[in-house]
Amino acid sequence: MRKSRGKGGLWETVRFAAILFVIALLLRTFIVAPFSIPSGSMLPTLMIGDFLFVAKWPYGYSAASLPFGAGSDGERWLGAAPERGDVVVFRYPGGGDDDYIKRVIGLPGDTVQMRDxxxxxxxxxxxxxxxxxxxxxxxxxxxxxTVGEESERIVEGPDGAPVCAYPRYRETLPGGRSYAILDQARIPADDTLPIAVPEGHYFVMGDNRDDSEDSRFPTSVGGVGLLPADKLIGRAAILFFSTDGSAAFSNPASWVRAARWDRIGRSVER
Incomplete structure (x- = not known):
């Protein structure tokens, strides 16, 4: 009888682990997926070291958002279109498996331009x-x-520690969506020709305007170009962790000290 119970116990453990795996796979495939911020292109909204959940259901599903590239390029099922101001995660349209995060500025039919x-x-x-x-x-x-040495300003923060001071602005899109951006210096991308957004594409930009390779730049020079809808993965939702980079993987206690506790639980500005 003991031997029989042992076999049953092992089978129940395996079955439970398999169910958990399937549930986790379904959640990651259709509901939410984790994403980490690798660069400062979305400052001040998102910092390097932020970890966030990406909601996958709002925009539906495509080969870019499903495991193993299921489906065909150019196809998207279910879901709705992004709105101006949404912060979106997408597969880089220039090829490869890199995922990027930017803010939707222009919708199909819009004309986008930077002037001064x-x-x-x-x-x-x-x-x-x-x-x-x-x-x-x-x-x-x-x-x-910073963009250009003349832009660097290190000052004393409220707690006496050094902080980097960036010029910050509030931008308000048609319809009332509002968010903060950084504008550090004059760069060539501050002035562009009018760009018409074709059907099935979006114009995206980083909130750190002078340090973001986005739709102002074609993929041939490392930019995003006009983002095809089928490259969308999901909408940035909420921060579940943030670290200042000082943690050591082999020292779990250091993760507590390195955590930016004030950022955890923040919703991403929409």
């Missing part, structure tokens, strides 16, 4: 208001990276 560092949509300027500087704590994974 300001965004224009359909021939109208998008309101841009100067607000207080963004004070970013300097850490191992978040150095004071």
């Amino acid at each position: 560092g300001s965004l224009w949509l359909n021939g109208e300027p998008v309101p841009k208001t100067r607000i207080a500087d963004y004070l970013m704590p300097i850490s191992l994974n978040s150095p004071c990276r």
